[in-house]
Amino acid sequence: MITVLLVLHFFVAAALIGVVLLQRSEGGGLGIGSSQGMGNFMTGRGTANLLTRATGVLAAIFMALALALGLLNQGTGRQRSIFDAPPPSAAPGTAPAGAAGTAPAAPSLPALPPAPAVPTN
Template sequence: MENVILIVHLILALCLIGIVLLQRSEGGGLGMSGGGVMTGRAAATAMGKLTWMLAIGFIVTSMTLTILAAAKTDGASVVDRIPGATAPAEPTEPAAPQTPAGGADLLPPAPAGDEPLVPRAAE
């Protein structure tokens, strides 16, 4: 069933490309030259009607293929289907910062209260 809809979808896509390329250009993108897409008057030509029918068929087959593909999924991630792929490790708590050998005399003391944040002069 899905293969048949896919083949129809591809045929519609090719026909839609062909019919759009066969239409004459009216110039001025999006109907800026007067009539066209932006006006209330619909296209009455056979080519315009055929384009609309092919576009509607293309959208319907696209939605159908999307629904069929979504129904076939089992809710698993795509990464789970790759052989040899491992799940990321559980996050752990960061380790406490370690002081270098020699103690805390290498680190300046933290300012307390209203003490200004200026570097201390070497003693």
């Protein structure tokens, strides 16, 4: 069920992007939505009304699908965020370093030779 909704959500998002790009903006946009591209089928105003309504309908469907997917995933035992997962290096069932109340030992650094003296004038 969730997979079907995700695929439908993807197609609605792609259609919404396409319809928004077809609309004529004040700067001209792509210019595809003008009456010149439609031939004699629709006037410029009719095309603009159609694209505006299509945008509104697709946006409503997009929001409804997003809410439905959110509600369906709420009750599952799936991880909600990538931050909820343990780090990939930690094996399941083992405590991370420092979790037992002891701090991990700091790595020892090799001793550096003394800095050379800088002559002053």
